[in-house]
Amino acid sequence: MNFVLISFILLFSVSLYFFSKSRIGYFASSKQFKLKALPKYYAYYLSLWCALPAFIILVSWNILEPTIIKNLIFSKIQSDSLNEISKDELNLIFQKIKAYYSGNFTGQLSEGIKAGADQYKRLLSVASSSKVVIFLSAIILFTGFALKNISNNIHAREGVEKIIRIILFVSSVAAILTTVGIVFSLLFESIKFFTTINFFDYIFGTSWSPQKAFVSDVSAKMSPAELKELSEAFGAIPLFAGTAFIALIAMCVAVPIGLFSGIYFAEYASVNVRKFGKPIIEILAGVPTVVYGFFAALTVGPFFRVLGESIGLEVSSESALAAGLVMGVMIIPFVSSLTDDVVNAVPQSLRDGSYAVGATKSETIKKVVFPAALPGIVGSILLAVSRAIGETMIVVMAAGLAANLTINPLESTTTVTTQIVMILVGDQEFTSAKTQAAFALGLTLFVATLILNFIALRVVKKYREQYE
Amino acid sequence: MNKELRRKKRYQAEKRFQVYGIIAISLALFFVGLLVFKVFSEGTSAFSRTMIKVPITFNAEKLGITNINDNDEVENADYYTLVYEQFVKNYPYSNDEEEKQIIKLLSPDYEFEAKNYFLQNRNQLNKTVTLLFTASDDFDQLHKGNFPRDIPEERRRLSNYQLNIYDQFLKEGKIEKIFNNYLFSKGDSRDPELAGFGGAILGSLFTILICLLISFPIALSAAVYLEEFAPKNKLTDLIEININNLAAVPSIVFGLLGLGVLLNVFELPRSTALVGGITLSLMTLPRIIIPARASLKAVPPSIREGALAVGASKVQTVFHHVVPLAMPGTLSGTIIGLAQALGETAPLLLIGMVAFVVELPGSPMDPSASLPVQVYLWSESAERGFVEKTSATIMMLLGFLIVMNSLAVYARQKFEKKWN
Numbered sequence: 001m002n003f004v005l006i007s008f009i010l011l012f013s014v015s016l017y018f019f020s021k022s023r024i025g026y027f028a029s030s031k032q033f034k035l036k037a038l039p040k041y042y043a044y045y046l047s048l049w050c051a052l053p054a055f056i057i058l059v060s061w062n063i064l065e066p067t068i069i070k071n072l073i074f075s076k077i078q079s080d081s082l083n084e085i086s087k088d089e090l091n092l093i094f095q096k097i098k099a100y101y102s103g104n105f106t107g108q109l110s111e112g113i114k115a116g117a118d119q120y121k122r123l124l125s126v127a128s129s130s131k132v133v134i135f136l137s138a139i140i141l142f143t144g145f146a147l148k149n150i151s152n153n154i155h156a157r158e159g160v161e162k163i164i165r166i167i168l169f170v171s172s173v174a175a176i177l178t179t180v181g182i183v184f185s186l187l188f189e190s191i192k193f194f195t196t197i198n199f200f201d202y203i204f205g206t207s208w209s210p211q212k213a214f215v216s217d218v219s220a221k222m223s224p225a226e227l228k229e230l231s232e233a234f235g236a237i238p239l240f241a242g243t244a245f246i247a248l249i250a251m252c253v254a255v256p257i258g259l260f261s262g263i264y265f266a267e268y269a270s271v272n273v274r275k276f277g278k279p280i281i282e283i284l285a286g287v288p289t290v291v292y293g294f295f296a297a298l299t300v301g302p303f304f305r306v307l308g309e310s311i312g313l314e315v316s317s318e319s320a321l322a323a324g325l326v327m328g329v330m331i332i333p334f335v336s337s338l339t340d341d342v343v344n345a346v347p348q349s350l351r352d353g354s355y356a357v358g359a360t361k362s363e364t365i366k367k368v369v370f371p372a373a374l375p376g377i378v379g380s381i382l383l384a385v386s387r388a389i390g391e392t393m394i395v396v397m398a399a400g401l402a403a404n405l406t407i408n409p410l411e412s413t414t415t416v417t418t419q420i421v422m423i424l425v426g427d428q429e430f431t432s433a434k435t436q437a438a439f440a441l442g443l444t445l446f447v448a449t450l451i452l453n454f455i456a457l458r459v460v461k462k463y464r465e466q467y468e
Numbered sequence: 469m470n471k472e473l474r475r476k477k478r479y480q481a482e483k484r485f486q487v488y489g490i491i492a493i494s495l496a497l498f499f500v501g502l503l504v505f506k507v508f509s510e511g512t513s514a515f516s517r518t519m520i521k522v523p524i525t526f527n528a529e530k531l532g533i534t535n536i537n538d539n540d541e542v543e544n545a546d547y548y549t550l551v552y553e554q555f556v557k558n559y560p561y562s563n564d565e566e567e568k569q570i571i572k573l574l575s576p577d578y579e580f581e582a583k584n585y586f587l588q589n590r591n592q593l594n595k596t597v598t599l600l601f602t603a604s605d606d607f608d609q610l611h612k613g614n615f616p617r618d619i620p621e622e623r624r625r626l627s628n629y630q631l632n633i634y635d636q637f638l639k640e641g642k643i644e645k646i647f648n649n650y651l652f653s654k655g656d657s658r659d660p661e662l663a664g665f666g667g668a669i670l671g672s673l674f675t676i677l678i679c680l681l682i683s684f685p686i687a688l689s690a691a692v693y694l695e696e697f698a699p700k701n702k703l704t705d706l707i708e709i710n711i712n713n714l715a716a717v718p719s720i721v722f723g724l725l726g727l728g729v730l731l732n733v734f735e736l737p738r739s740t741a742l743v744g745g746i747t748l749s750l751m752t753l754p755r756i757i758i759p760a761r762a763s764l765k766a767v768p769p770s771i772r773e774g775a776l777a778v779g780a781s782k783v784q785t786v787f788h789h790v791v792p793l794a795m796p797g798t799l800s801g802t803i804i805g806l807a808q809a810l811g812e813t814a815p816l817l818l819i820g821m822v823a824f825v826v827e828l829p830g831s832p833m834d835p836s837a838s839l840p841v842q843v844y845l846w847s848e849s850a851e852r853g854f855v856e857k858t859s860a861t862i863m864m865l866l867g868f869l870i871v872m873n874s875l876a877v878y879a880r881q882k883f884e885k886k887w888n
Contacts, residue, residue, distance in 0.1 A: 066735055157781065160783075167689060168689045168692055169697075171687075172689070172690035172693040172694055172707050173707070174690065175690065175707055175754060176706065178714060178725075179710050181725055181750075182724075184728075184729075185725050186721075186724060186728070189728060257495050260488050260491070260492035260493075261492040263489060264492065264493055268486055268489060277497070281493070281497065281500065286869055286873060287811075288810075289814075290843045291507070291811075291865070293847070294847045295503055329496075329499045332496050332499070333496070360478055361482060362482045362484075362485035363481075363482075366485075387718075390720065392718070392719065392720045392813070393840075393844065396844075397847060397848075417720050417814070420818075421720070421814065421818070425818070442721055445718060446718075
């Protein structure tokens with residue numbers, strides 16, 4: 001249906017474009033006015049006015065239609081029933097009606113659902129026919145409006161340019177809408193979560209076992225003892241610690257290697273080494289994280305276990321060390337290219353001054369270039385940290401699932417992102433505190449990376465201004 | 469003397485420092501090499517498939533076919549028993565257990581393989597032909613040398629009896645390796661020898677296409693607005709800060725957005741390329757806007773001034789002159805953004821693209837997997853056969869990424885104008 005309407009709109013506006021482009025000259029002379037712009041602008045004007053409003057109507061109709069139909073059915077069910085029905089029950093009945101309508105209903109069939117399905121079918125057909133009517137009348141109406149404007153001899157190019165500017169502006173607002181969408185979807189579920197679980201229990205609790213919430217239903221009334229048990233199941237400290245720990249291991253790998261290779265590329269490397277070495281290292285940045293996860297889980301993890309066994313250490317096959325090490329490898333190019341950039345931005349005059357008093361190259365780098373580039377390097381390391389804590393696939397595949405509060409790199413730990421994935425992959429109910437907990441974790445992650453990025457970008461910007 | 473010694477020390481420090489740099493670079497290069505070597509050494513064997521040659525007689529009586537032209541009868545004939553009985557004859561067995569072990573050497577799809585052959589060669593009724601049947605995963609891995617034979621029987625997936633059959637078959641020349649077309653043409657399967665990433669490639673293709681269709685026009689318009697039209701005010705600043713922050717938001721957060729908004733509020737179908745594409749396009753948006761803005765900024769003002777001077781309007785100047793000149797950079801940024809989206813896994817996990825999908829998706833509205841998700845799914849499977857499949861999928865994925873990135877570099881180098 002939508003496909004037909006969209007192709008219709010496209011076909012119609014394109015043919016309108018060509019038709020009006022060839023006819024506008026006759027039209028103007030018959031109305032006795034002189035064209036103010038090239039014929040194609042009149043054609044653009046017409047076809048934009050024909051297609052855009054109709055398209056916007058179509059999209060918003062499609063977004064609103066399910067909700068309106070749902071509410072209509074809800075009010076029908078509500079008025080048919082004698083006693084009050086809760087929102088969850090209404091949803092359930094609606095799902096049944098929809099399933100019956102689409103023909104894959106299994107289970108007990110009541111009269112009410114049959115009647116509901118009949119009504120649903122009726123509403124759908126009413127909705128789809130009124131959609132077509134409104135759609136077509138919008139096309140006619142707005143095309144007529146544009147035609148009238150043209151016959152009033154408006155400046156077509158200015159009209160078109162105004163529309164284009166509006167489209168451009170709306171597109172740039174999409175970025176804000178995305179952020180708003182993220183914040184709202186995270187906040188909405190998180191607030192529900194924090195109404196059952198105390199915020200401080202979550203942020204300072206030391207035991208994480210969300211499977212408890214799966215057993216007991218939150219929406220039902222709970223005894224204080226159960227509530228207490230539930231609030232103890234969502235202490236996120238082990239997750240924060242695990243995330244920080246793995247990120248720390250990753251930074252221990254990435255910072256020295258990235259820093260030294262960045263400095264080498266910027267200061268010592270010959271043109272050829274730069275030309276071939278840099279792209280090869282940047283391959284590491286282009287490799288999908290799932291590949292690193294596979295590498296960590298099937299190569300590095302078992303390697304450490306065998307190595308540990310041979311010297312008498314017990315190493316978990318899902319050790320924090322393996323995940324952190326591989327994550328570090330992933331971040332190397334990130335640190336190295338940022339370091340390269342910042343070191344290159346240090347003015348040559350500083351180096352020349354240092355050489356002039358007899359310092360060697362490495363002394364110049366250590367005593368002059370590095371301190372001068374330090375703010376930028378710190379900024380890039382902060383950016384790398386924010387990547388490390390937001391990284392998902394490596395830890396999902398290579399780190400553990402159980403929340404241990406440990407600082408032994410050979411044991412398994414879990415991270416915020418791992419838990420989000422573990423909770424949300426597979427079946428979920430949106431009333432469960434467990435599912436909501438994933439969104440609370442997501443919110444925490446979002447805020448943490450936002451703060452890190454904000455500081456990092458500030459530092460880098462300040463540093464740039466210093467030398468410009 | 470003291471001076472000499474100090475200078476020597478300083479020069480040594482200089483050398484040491486350089487060596488640190490070289491060590492760091494070689495370590496990074498070593499990791500690249502290790503990764504590529506590991507994937508290729510494990511993945512190449514997945515591109516071949518072990519087949520067993522079995523002489524099969526299409527006995528009309530056994531198949532229950534009375535009229536060869538009756539399509540219904542040929543379609544529904546009992547190929548299962550036919551192949552079963554003729555295959556177990558290939559090796560002597562003494563009890564039911566051994567009989568079962570023999571048939572387990574074939575992949576469970578043998579009846580369809582026989583059927584497909586017969587449907588195309590109906591004239592073979594009552595004749596004997598030698599057919600190639602896909603071997604089971606364990607047999608396949610044994611033939612490829614991935615199963616050690618010298619461990620105790622109870623820890624092996626194949627019994628001594630089955631190993632003897634293998635040796636016998638090998639001696640008789642009944643085993644053959646062919647190119648694994650299943651890998652490209654099939655969807656997921658519980659049996660490694662029948663699993664392929666065809667469905668995942670289609671899913672990835674749909675996802676990336678939708679991502680491109682949504683993110684490219686919006687990102688380009690946003691970049692043009694911000695770079696050419698935006699007035700200097702609070703709103704513009706807010707948009708800019710937003711874009712920079714969005715580029716650094718962890719990808720999993722976009723998955724939560726897709727789950728919370730696209731699936732729960734707009735009730736779009738779960739596990740589909742449509743939702744995956746929309747989610748990834750939101751993530752890709754800032755990653756295209758930033759390079760697009762950079763290349764718009766690189767177009768020198770003289771171009772704009774020239775156009776304005778001959779009477780073009782602002783919009784005409786931008787769309788006739790500035791945007792075309794900024795296109796190479798924008799396109800290469802778009803391709804790189806899409807390449808990142810192609811390798812993204814975490815958001816797709818959250819919107820349910822981890823479902824076990826056997827059929828190939830026919831449209832973006834069908835449930836499907838994508839290449840990186842397939843890597844994740846197979847790497848979680850226990851069978852040895854999936855390890856090589858995973859590596860082969862990674863090879864495929866890396867292949868696509870290399871092609872896309874070289875395209876981006878080519879677009880930039882070939883078409884970009886240098887302005888100085």
